[in-house]
Amino acid sequence: MAQNSKQERFFNSKHTSEEYIEMYESNLEYFNQLASSGQVDDLARLMQIKLMKYVVSLRKEGYYTRCLTAIVELEKDLPLLKDNVALYNQYIEVYLFSKGVCLRYLNRYKESNVFFNELLSKFPDNDLYRQWFDSNKTNMRVRKVRTIYYTLMAIGVLLLVAQWVVSASIWIKVVGFWFLSVGALLFFADTLIINFINSRRRRKR
Known part of the structure; x- marks a missing residue:
């Protein structure tokens, strides 16, 4: 419980992206336990930390291959949170955007646009997602x-x-x-x- 509180206090406070990355990677055993517990509360906690802090930090710092690996690890757990609609919608948007960005910077433009196309189906008026989608189309041409x-x-x-x-x-x-x-x-x-x-x-x- 003490470790749980320590983790949550750190990731709920303001730090640099590199600090989030270092903290997550130095406590992999703890996060792997959350992932394997099968409990919805643990998965929600894992998503809040791994997706919203670790994955986003990797994306912002340009560690696209590592970021993509972390995203793939989370994919199987996301559907388990569908009962909490507000939380799921928040996580799925960050997931789709992060994966689209990583694939784009790895020059996998067509694959990237699969995720931006899904974002646009959910948020058709979002100019940012439209710009990323159009950018990928330009790069393909x-x-x-x-x-x-x-x-x-x-x-x-x-x-x-x-x-x-x-x-x-x-x-x-x-x-x-x-x-x-x-x-x-x-x-x-x-x-x-x-x-x-x-x-x-x-x-x-």
Whole structure:
């Protein structure tokens, strides 16, 4: 009971994300006991700490793989709290958003949008969720474009190397330079767009 009170006092008070992470990971045995008890009260306590504090802190600090692992560990327990509608709705929203964000930053855009699409079905007027959803769609389109500029740059390099090795026609050099230049231009434009999108998402994660 003393440990229970200690844990709850810590996680109910204000700390940095790193402090929440360190405290949770240094007391894994206790939290594993909560998870295995099968008691609804213990699961609710676990969700409040592991999801609302630990998972959110991992997400904010950019530990996306660790965060995703923690989220998956909680998935089987969430449905057990459905009887408490208000609590369940709060937890499910944080769960969906956190998983969507983690998958997005792991470049799993299509999977990420499964969760943002579910959020939008529950909260259709939420501009933040709409922005994340649209951002993923943009990244999926950009990923297709990448094949084009990588191919252009590869052809350009091959043509320039061929012209240098065998002293081919000057037109080979011109065409190779053109392919390489267009590919590089698309690459830099793509990089700027993605960095801009990511910077907006980081401010809202």
